[in-house]
Amino acid sequence: MGPPCPRCGRRAPAGGGPFCPFCGRYLAALRWVAEPPPGLTPPAPQPVRTRYTGPPRYRFLPRWGFPLGPWKAPEPQQARPDPLVAARTLVGSLVPLLWATAAVALLASGAEVWRYILLLASREGALQAEAVAASDSLVASSGTVAPILSLVVGVLTVLWTVRAAQAAADRAQVRPSRSPRMIVLGWLVPGLNLSIPGSVLAEIEHSAIGLPADRRPRPSRLVLVWWGLWVASVVLTAVVLLWSLRDGVQARADGVVLHAVLDLLAAVTAGVTARVVLRLTRLLAPAAPRRREVLMRVSPAPA
Template sequence: MPPSAPSPGVARLGPPCPRCGRRAPAEGGPFCPYCGRYLAALRWVAEPPPSAAPAAPARVRVRYTGPPRYRTLPRWGFPPRRWEPPEPATPTPDPLHGARSTFGTLVPLLWATVAVALLAAGAEVWRYVLLLASRDNALSAGEVAASDALVGSAGTVSPILTVAAGVLLILWSVRASRAAADRAGVRPSRSPRMVVLGWLVPGLNLTVPGSVLSEIEHCALGLPVDQRPRPSRLLLVWWALWAAGVVLSAVVLLWSLRTGVQARADGVVLHAVLDLLAAVTAGVTARLVTRLTRLLAPARPRRRELLLSVRPPAAARAARA
């Protein structure tokens, strides 16, 4: 008889009561005969038998025979991908590149301004000659109409070109000042806003533009940063022409408010002088901007290799001898 089987005449006992802890007979019912608490049913947990568990794989030690070898090209592998470097979050534009790009448009526009300003000055001179001739003789309608058309067309195109060239000149000076400061390893003495205001505000535009261009020239030449900038002769000539043009523009603007025949005749002369001065200033500006841009970004010398002669080696010459 197995040891777990109960002996005859002995009652089997159930689980202990959770309340009183006594063990009641198994056939006594679902309630404890001592305290009357409901006896909870047993909880069965199913577990697989030990024979059903998978056997641990046996570790087989394989001798290393070198890297794998393939008789044909394997068709498996990773998909081809091209690595690209990450782009910077906020790329900073190169001021020197911006100055050179502005220079490419500014210089042709300045020379166009020179041509139109000379044409406007010639038209004003022709009008003044007609005014002098009208004191003694009557003028033909064709000459007066041609003079008025030439003055009107030149007087309309010239200010437009002057304003466009002025905007590009201010933009070039802002970028060139930053490029010159970067080349010298210093911080620009004026912010872009102050440079723009120095070109536009009356009174300041007599001194600030010359100072900005002097600093650009000083840094572009590689002179010591603690040394006071000394403008070149070309820059001094441009500075004088620029200041004279600003002052003469104010005089012509105030003179146009006067009335009378003599005031109008004098106004024609002043307009002719102003157009001629504008043409000279635009030409000098084109030369100055070209010089400063070439100082900031000098052109690379082009080298050409020329074959002058072909000489045999020394061993071959000795064998022939």
């Protein structure tokens, strides 16, 4: 008898062939073996034994390897600088320079007033050479120092505005309404500098106080006063520049008056700007209250 059929389980008689006579299944076990065709087997690599010639030598100094010096732990990744810290750092230089600008502008206004008084006095007689020389020196010196201080103060004010806007947005957990580039252009571009600086300061004050982000910012009286002074200063500056293009004695006399008014307005604007910067910075980073311990009485020790 042959092996049992894996399909029907019956045993086929011996010599019955490779197929089951009952169900017809092939009874022989199949095993497929894959072999490469003859002649295509790659030869085994033969190890090549070479003569030892010593350690490696280089014609040039190799650039790979460990750096010279002791091993140092990798430095931690630096975090983004805190805009509030940057704003408070700028305040330390900005506020004194603003007060210095106010003082120099006030001095320049006084020099222009003195020059106008000399112009009125010259209508009735000759002037003293010393008075004219002193007036010219005072006008020239104040007219040189004031623009330089104004330029430095302007750069610091723009930087402080950018940092303060970022700090206010971080405190309110919102995205800044204007990018730093837009804030800088708002300070510099004529026309935009009449509205964007005041709007930015109003938004900083709104976020620093902690008001809801969806509410329209309402600037305080101090910010409104600064806004009005700033607009008046920009407009009067344009008027003075256009007036300087005129010729004639009366135009020059009127130019002296305009310069005096402009310098006086610049002094007031610089002083109010210093107060606004200090107030907004203190709102963004209020100082911790100082506690002072006072000894009221001494209790006797228990027996």
